[in-house]
Amino acid sequence: MAPPFVVKYNFKGPFRLAGEREPMIRDGRSRVVIQAVDPQIDGGRFSIKRVVGEKVVVQAEIFADGHDLLSSLLLYRKKENADWMEVPMKLLANDRWQGAFAVKELGTYLYTIQAWVDDFQSWRRGIARKAEAGQDVSADLLAGAQILEHLSRKAAGSGGEDLRRWAEALRSAKDPSEGVRAALDEDLFNLTGCYPDKDFASLYDPELSVTVDREKARFSTWYELFPRSCSSETGKHGTFKDCESRLPYVSAMGFDVLYLPPIHPIGRVNRRGKNNVPSAGPEDVGSPWAIGSAEGGHKAVHPLLGTLQDFRRLVAKAKEHGLEMAIDLAFQCAPDHPYVKEHPEWFRRRPDGTVQFAENPPKRYEDIYPFDFTTPAWRELWEELKRVVFFWIDQGVRIFRADNPHTKPFAFWEWLIGTVKENHPEAIFLSEAFTRPKVMHYLAKCGFTQSYTYFAWRNTKEEITQYFSELNQMEVREYFRPNLWPNTPDILTESLQMGGRPAFMTRLVLAATLGASYGIYGPAFELGENTPRDLGSEEYLDSEKYETKKWDLENPRSLEDFIGRLNRIRKENPALQRDGNLKFHPVDNEQILCYSKQVEDPPNTVLVAVNLDPHHRHSGWVNLSLEDVGGDPKMPYQVHDLLSGARYLWTGPRNYVEIDPQIVPAHIFRIRRRIRTERDFDYFL
Numbered sequence: 001m002a003p004p005f006v007v008k009y010n011f012k013g014p015f016r017l018a019g020e021r022e023p024m025i026r027d028g029r030s031r032v033v034i035q036a037v038d039p040q041i042d043g044g045r046f047s048i049k050r051v052v053g054e055k056v057v058v059q060a061e062i063f064a065d066g067h068d069l070l071s072s073l074l075l076y077r078k079k080e081n082a083d084w085m086e087v088p089m090k091l092l093a094n095d096r097w098q099g100a101f102a103v104k105e106l107g108t109y110l111y112t113i114q115a116w117v118d119d120f121q122s123w124r125r126g127i128a129r130k131a132e133a134g135q136d137v138s139a140d141l142l143a144g145a146q147i148l149e150h151l152s153r154k155a156a157g158s159g160g161e162d163l164r165r166w167a168e169a170l171r172s173a174k175d176p177s178e179g180v181r182a183a184l185d186e187d188l189f190n191l192t193g194c195y196p197d198k199d200f201a202s203l204y205d206p207e208l209s210v211t212v213d214r215e216k217a218r219f220s221t222w223y224e225l226f227p228r229s230c231s232s233e234t235g236k237h238g239t240f241k242d243c244e245s246r247l248p249y250v251s252a253m254g255f256d257v258l259y260l261p262p263i264h265p266i267g268r269v270n271r272r273g274k275n276n277v278p279s280a281g282p283e284d285v286g287s288p289w290a291i292g293s294a295e296g297g298h299k300a301v302h303p304l305l306g307t308l309q310d311f312r313r314l315v316a317k318a319k320e321h322g323l324e325m326a327i328d329l330a331f332q333c334a335p336d337h338p339y340v341k342e343h344p345e346w347f348r349r350r351p352d353g354t355v356q357f358a359e360n361p362p363k364r365y366e367d368i369y370p371f372d373f374t375t376p377a378w379r380e381l382w383e384e385l386k387r388v389v390f391f392w393i394d395q396g397v398r399i400f401r402a403d404n405p406h407t408k409p410f411a412f413w414e415w416l417i418g419t420v421k422e423n424h425p426e427a428i429f430l431s432e433a434f435t436r437p438k439v440m441h442y443l444a445k446c447g448f449t450q451s452y453t454y455f456a457w458r459n460t461k462e463e464i465t466q467y468f469s470e471l472n473q474m475e476v477r478e479y480f481r482p483n484l485w486p487n488t489p490d491i492l493t494e495s496l497q498m499g500g501r502p503a504f505m506t507r508l509v510l511a512a513t514l515g516a517s518y519g520i521y522g523p524a525f526e527l528g529e530n531t532p533r534d535l536g537s538e539e540y541l542d543s544e545k546y547e548t549k550k551w552d553l554e555n556p557r558s559l560e561d562f563i564g565r566l567n568r569i570r571k572e573n574p575a576l577q578r579d580g581n582l583k584f585h586p587v588d589n590e591q592i593l594c595y596s597k598q599v600e601d602p603p604n605t606v607l608v609a610v611n612l613d614p615h616h617r618h619s620g621w622v623n624l625s626l627e628d629v630g631g632d633p634k635m636p637y638q639v640h641d642l643l644s645g646a647r648y649l650w651t652g653p654r655n656y657v658e659i660d661p662q663i664v665p666a667h668i669f670r671i672r673r674r675i676r677t678e679r680d681f682d683y684f685l
Contacts, residue, residue, distance in 0.1 A: 032070060032115040032202040036061040039478045040208050046445040047108065047209040048478040051218045055100045056210055062115045063095040068122040071196055072115035074099030079108040079209070088193075089113070103212040106425035111208050116201035120147050120192045124183055131180045141179040145170040148192070155195040162191055214426050216256070216324070216399075217449045217481065219577040221512075221567055222519025223255040224488070226544050227263065227305055228285065234550040237285065240306040240314045249553060251321035253526075253560060254567025258318055259326040259401055259519065261489070262288040263311065265295035265302050267334020270357075270366040274547050275533055278366070287545050289330050289403065290367040292337025298388045308395065315396040326399035326430070327392060331385055331408060332358065333369045339384075340369060346381050348372040373409050382412060389420055399428045402448070406433040410446050417447030430483055441480055450483040450517055455510075456493050461593050461612060465584050468514055477580040484511040484518040487525050489545050492538050497530050499614035502661035504528050504559060506610060509666040512566050513608045514595070516579045523551040526559040569642045569668055575604040589620030592659065596624075596671075605671040607639065611659035619658035626653055639669035 037060040039048045050056060062072050072089040089099035103109055127140045145167040152163035166188050173179030182188065230238035230246050243260075250258055267290045271280040280286060288302075295303050301311055315325045333339050339346060340355065347369055348356040356372075358365035371381060389400065405413055420427050431448035433440050444451050458467045471482055486507035487496060495503050504525065511518040520526070524544070533539040542549075553560075570576045575597040585594040591613040598605040611618050626633045636651045643664055659665060 027200055029200040030202045031064045031066075031117055031200065032062060033064065034060055034062050034072075034113050034115055034202055034204040037113060037204055037208070039475070041445060041475065041479055044206045044208045046479060047211040047447075049211050049213065049217075049449075049481065050103050051213050051215050052103060052106060053215075055102050056109070056111065057098065057100045058089075058111065058113070059092070059096055059098045060089075060113050060204070061095050062089075062097045062113070064117055068117045068119075069125060070115055071118040071121065071193075072097050072099070072113060074101060074111065075114055076101045076109055076111040078105065079110055086114075089115075103210060106212055106214060107421075108425075109210045109212060111210065112206075113204040114198065114201050116196065116198050119197060120144075120151065123147055124189070127180060127183050131176070137176050137180060141170045141173060141176070141183070144183055147197075151192060151195050151197055154197065159191070159195055163195065166191070211421070211447070212425070213428065213449055217428055218516055218579070219570075220257050220428075220450075220483075220517045221255045221570065222257040222259050222326070222483070222485075222517070223250050223253070224259045224261070224519060224521045225250070225523070226288070226489075226549070227260055228288075228302075229544060229549040229551065231548070231550075235548070237304045237548055239304070240301075240310040243314055244317050247318055247321045247323060249560075250522075251323055253564045254571065256322060256324060257326050257399060257519070258323045259399075260328070262291055262328045262330050262403075263301050263305055264288070264291045264298060265293040265300055266290055267293050267336045267367060269335035271334075272367050272546055275542060276539070276546055284546070285548060287367060289328075289332070289545075290334040291330055291332065292334045292339065294336065294338075297333070297337050297339055298331075299391045312395055324399055325397055326401055326428075327397050328403055329389065329400045330403040331371060331388075332403075333371070334367055335369060337369070343377070343380075343384075345375055345377045346371055348375075370407065373412060382415065385412075386416055386419060389416065390423075393420075393424060393427070398424065398426055399430070401430040401432055403432055405431050405443055405448070406435045406439050410442060413443060413448070414446040421447070441476065444480040450481045453482045453484060453515075455482070455484040455514070456486060456488075456491050456507075459495050459612070461590050464510070464514070464593060468582060469584070472580055472582050481517065482515050482579060484515040486511050486518075486520060488521050489524075489540070489543065490538070492530065492532055492540050494538075495614075497532055500530075501528055501557065501559075502614035502665050504530075505562060506612065506614060506661065506665040508559070508563065508566060509608070509610055509668070510593075512570055513576055513597070513606070513668065514582065516577050520563075523553060523558075526563055527551060527553075527555055528557060528559070565643065566668075573604055573606050573642075573670065574602065575599045575606045585625075586623045587620045587657075588623075589618055591616075591618045592620045592622075592657065594622050594657075606642075607669040607671055608666060609657045609659065609669070610666040611661050614661050614665065617658065617660040617662075619656065621654050622657055624653045624655070635673070638672040639667075640672055642668045642670055 037058065041048060058074050062070060064070060073086040074089050075084040075086050077084045087099045087101050089097040092098050123144050127137050127144065130137050130140060148163045148167035152160040155163055166182065169182045170179050173182065225246065227240060227243040228238045230242035266286040266288060271284060271286040271290065273280040273284045291298060301308055318325050350356050355369050358368040358370050375381060417429055428449045429447065431443045431451045433443055434452060440451055454467060458464045470476065471480065496507065529540065531541040533541045575581065578599065581597050581599065583596050585596065587594045591611060592609060593612055594609045596605060596607045609622060633652065636649050638647055639650055640647050643666065657667060659667065
C-alpha cells in the first residue's frame with residue numbers, strides 16, 4: 001500500500017432535495033453508496049479506542065449503480081489538524097473495501113471514507129475487454145484521451161504535462177494495438193492514480209473518531225494497598241513515608257500501577273467502627289470513602305498520612321521503582337466535609353430538613369452524603385469536581401479509579417473525562433461499576449479507559465467461556481477494555497473463601513492471562529485472606545476498610561514469588577498484553593479450561609490450561625486447531641511450561657494434560673514451533 005499523503009478538502013455542506021424525504025446528499029451526481037462502515041460505535045456517537053502505534057483497520061460496503069469501477073480513500077487526521085491524510089482502500093470481495101492507518105500520537109483522530117466512480121479505470125477495463133474480443137477500439141482511444149485531458153487540468157506541475165502527453169499518444173496511435181498498449185501501460189495507470197477525478201465523490205457522514213491512549217491503557221498490572229496499613233508497628237497509623245518502604249516489595253512482584261484508596265481526611269460524624277458497625281469508638285479510623293472533615297476535603301490529604309509534599313515525594317519514589325500512582329475519585333462526602341456547609345445546594349434534603357445520606361436498602365451509609373447531580377447548581381458542582389481532578393494532576397497523578405461511577409450521570413463523566421483528556425491525553429480512568437452490563441458498557445463509551453468486570457463471579461468453564469466470548473465480540477472490544485480483579489476490599493468471593501490457596505492461584509492465573517490488565521487487593525490476596533465477616537457475605541472479617549492492619553509479609557505461605565513469576569511471564573510474552581486475541585479450545589473435562597492468545601509481530605503464542613477445581617487433580621485431552629496456535633500439522637512442536645520450566649514435545653491437534661491444584665493449578669505453555677535449517681538441524685522458535 002502506498003504511503004499516505006496530505007490533502008486539503010473543502011467539503012460543501014449537504015442539502016435535501018426539495019419536497020423529498022431522501023437522505024442528505026452532497027450532489028445529485030454522486031453515485032457511490034458508502035455504508036456499513038466498521039469500526040464505529042452507535043453510528044459514530046462515541047469513539048473507538050486504540051493505543052499509540054496500533055492500527056485502525058476500516059472496512060465498508062462501497063458500491064454504485066451500473067458496472068463502473070470505483071476508487072476509495074480512507075481519510076484520517078488528528079482532531080486539531082485541518083489537513084487530511086489519505087490511504088487508498090482495497091476491494092476485498094462482494095463490495096467490501098478495506099483500508100488502514102496507524103495512530104502515532106496521543107489524542108483524538110478523526111476518520112471517514114471518500115469514494116467515486118473511476119472513469120479512467122472503467123475505460124481501461126473496457127478497452128482491454130474489447131481488444132481481447134477483437135473489436136474496433138478507435139473511438140475508445142479518443143474517449144480515453146478526453147479523460148486524460150480532463151485529469152490533466154486537475155494536475156499540478158509536470159503531472160499535467162505527462163497526462164497530456166499520454167492523451168496525445170492515444171490520439172495519434174498508428175494502429176489500435178499501439179493505442180491499447182499505451183492504454184494498459186502501468187506507468188499511465190499509476191500516474192492517473194495520483195490525480196483522480198473526484199468532482200462527484202461521495203463522502204461518508206458523520207466523521208468517526210478514535211481515542212488514542214498510551215500503552216498502559218491496554219496493558220497494566222495493578223496493586224491496591226491502604227497506606228495507613230504500611231506501618232511496621234501494630235496498631236500505628238501508617239504514613240506516606242511508611243508506604244515508600246513498601247514500594248520495593250510491590251515492584252519486585254512485577255506490578256506497574258500502585259492504586260491507593262482515598263487518601264483524604266475522614267469524617268468523624270457518623271463514623272463507622274470496625275467491621276462496619278454503626279457506632280465508632282474513639283480509636284476507630286473510619287472508612288476512607290467517607291471523605292472530608294475539618295481538616296479538609298477532596299483536595300487535602302489525611303493529616304496522619306502526611307502532607308501534600310509527602311504525597312508528591314511518594315509519587316516520585318514510586319516512579320523510581322517502575323510504579324505509577326493511581327488514586328480514587330470518590331465523589332461523595334462525609335457529613336462534616338467542608339462542602340456540606342459551604343455548598344448546601346449540592347446535596348439533597350429529606351422532608352425533615354436533614355441531608356439525604358447514601359443508602360442501598362436495606363444497607364444504610366450514614367457516614368456518606370452523595371452529591372445531588374440534579375441540583376439547579378449542577379454546573380458549579382461539575383466545575384468543582386473538575387478542579388479536584390486537575391488538582392491531583394498537578395500533584396503528579398495521571399491514573400484515576402472512579403468509585404461507583406454508575407451512580408453519577410453519564411453526561412458528567414463524558415464531559416469530565418473529555419475535558420481532562422483534551423489537556424492530558426495520557427490520563428487513564430478506571431470505571432469501578434459492578435452493575436448491569438449496558439450501564440457498564442455505556443460508561444466505557446463515555447470515555448472510561450478501562451472497566452471492572454464480572455470476572456470475580458465467573459467460576460465454571462461455561463461461565464468463563466461465555467463471558468469472555470462476549471467481551472471479545474468485535475464491537476465491544478472496540479471500546480470496552482476489561483481490568484480483571486479476583487478480589488477487592490469489597491469483594492471476597494465464595495470461591496476464594498472455600499478454595500484455599502489453590503483457588504487464589506487459579507484466580508490469579510485466570511486474571512493475568514485472560515485479560516491484558518488485571519489487579520489484586522493486597523497484601524490480602526498474596527497472604528490468602530479468606531475469612532468472611534458473616535456466612536454468605538463477601539465482606540472480610542476485620543475489613544481493612546474500617547481499621548488498620550499489620551500484614552505479615554514474611555509469611556512462607558505467601559504467593560509473592562508466584563505472583564512475581566506470573567507477572568514476568570506477562571511482560572515477556574506480547575500475546576498476553578492484548579485483549580481481543582483470546583481463543584478457547586475444547587477439553588474433554590469440564591474442570592479444565594484451555595485457551596490461547598497469539599500475536600504475529602513478534603511471533604508469540606501462549607496456551608493456558610487451568611484446573612478450575614481447587615480440591616482435586618484433573619486430566620483431559622486438549623483439542624487444538626494447529627493453525628490457530630501457530631503449529632504445523634506435519635511437524636512436532638514444543639510446549640514450554642513457563643510456570644514450571646518443563647518442556648513437552650507434542651504432535652498433532654490432540655494432547656494430554658494433567659493438573660494437580662495442590663502443586664500448581666495451571667500450565668502456561670509457550671508454543672515453540674520446530675524450525676529446520678538447511679543442514680537439517682532442528683531448533684524451536
